[in-house]
Amino acid sequence: MYYEANVLKRRDVASLGAVEAAFREGPLAAALRAAPSIERRCGLGADAFEREYRRGLRPVVMQxxxxxxxxxxxxxxxxxxxxxGDTRVVVDSYSSxxxxETTFAEFVSLLNGNTGTGTVPLYLQEWYYQEHCAQLAADLPELDIAQYDFRRELYGEAVSTNHQLWIGQKGGITRLHQDSYMVDVMHVxxxxxxxxxxxGPRANLPRTGDGRANFGRLVDHPDTELMQCVLEPGDVLYLPAQWFHRIxxxxxxxxxxxxxxxxxxxxxxxxQRMAELLAIALNAEEVKKTHPELFNVVMARNRTWAGRMNIDLSKLRP
Ligand SMILES: O=C(O)CCC(=O)C(=O)O
Known part of the structure; x- marks a missing residue:
């Protein structure tokens, strides 16, 4: 079995839990309180965005x-x-x-009832709304600064606009991860x-001799580049490919x-796309063990992707 030495990149439950605990009340929570803010810019034009941030692979919030x-x-x-309301969605899909699975209307009524101490916030994560609720796209215009998205050329227009909605309750968390497939994040x-x-993309959380995650090494190393920001309605965050993020x-x-x-x-x-497809097709049982929390998400993501490219999954060839 492949062994990933950087704990930040591991997707097993124990590693995910150790990193999340460090963010909640451990060494990463303390480091975060002192961490610099991601730069915020108001009225940043497409040319300046390109020159000052995208070419240099630096994150920015476009206020x-x-x-x-x-x-x-x-x-x-x-x-x-x-x-x-009738659209079927998978709530809390990032937690096995x-x-x-429920309907969107039921999800909203669950949200309304899910209050008070001790309740776990509900989160509809990575919802490919365009699959069954495509009319929402009219309310989410294309960003000028996103024109460089090469997925248009690679897969066609439908897949390039294959965006996700993230809808949840106060207190909801998306655990630290890097996005798959080397894509840049633009979060609105x-x-x-x-x-x-x-x-930063080079952040590394090694283990100590006794096998525990060495958070001291992570926090002190210049490659870690820990930063934070709070996004408010209308803000757009650009995060270059491979930056880790927790929300x-x-x-x-x-x-x-x-x-x-x-x-x-x-x-x-x-x-990465091919590696993922081959792993699912040829090695699914092991992938279930190494990625227990995300296996179903990856399957749903690939089904959506195939659907948007009109690929019939029941056939090897059209
Ligand atoms: O908003 C969230 O909870 C996660 C968003 C995210 O990971 C992304 O857009 O890449």
Missing amino acids: GAAADWPAVREWSFERLAERC QRAR QLVGAKRWSVL ELLEDSMGLGRKCLDPIHLQLHVR
Whole structure:
């Protein structure tokens, strides 16, 4: 079995739990309190974005860049339930223990009832709304700065606009991860506020001689580049490929995950896609063991992707 030495990259339950605990009340929580903010820019044009951030692979928050979007001005849980109430969704899909399938309308009524001390916040993560609720896309216009997304050329327009919605309750968490397939993150905050904690792509959490994660080494190393920001409605965060990120919902929240493939990452992107498909096709049992929390998410993601490319999964060849 392949052994991943960097604990930040491991997807088994124990490693995920150790990193999350360190963020909640351990060494990473303390480091975060002293961590610098990601730069915030108001009125940043496409050329300046390109020159000052994308070429240098530096994160930036574009304050209010989507403030005039219909989704930012008009959306609420109830409004979406009126428009997509019958759509089937998997709530808490990032947790093998809590994942459950329901309708969007039922999810919203669960949210309303899920309050008080001791309740675990509900989170609809990585929802490919365009599969069954495509009409929402009209409220989420394309960003000027996202024109470089090479997935258009690679897979066609439908897949390049294969964006995800993240809808959840105050206190919800998306654990630290790097996005798959070498894509850049462009996250648009639509409703509510959330805190992003990010680490640079070279961040490394090794183990000590007795096998425990060495958080001291992580926190002290310059490659860790720990930073944070709070996104408010209308803000857009650009995070270059391979930056680690952890998200905490400070209020009930909705966000749009708009991914972009920079052509400089094309070869690695294709390799990762192929590696994932081959692992699922040829080695699914082992992948279930190494990625127990994410196996179903990866399957759902690939089914959606195939659907948007009109690939019939019941056939080897059309
Ligand atoms: O908002 C979240 O909870 C996670 C978003 C995310 O990981 C992304 O857009 O890449």
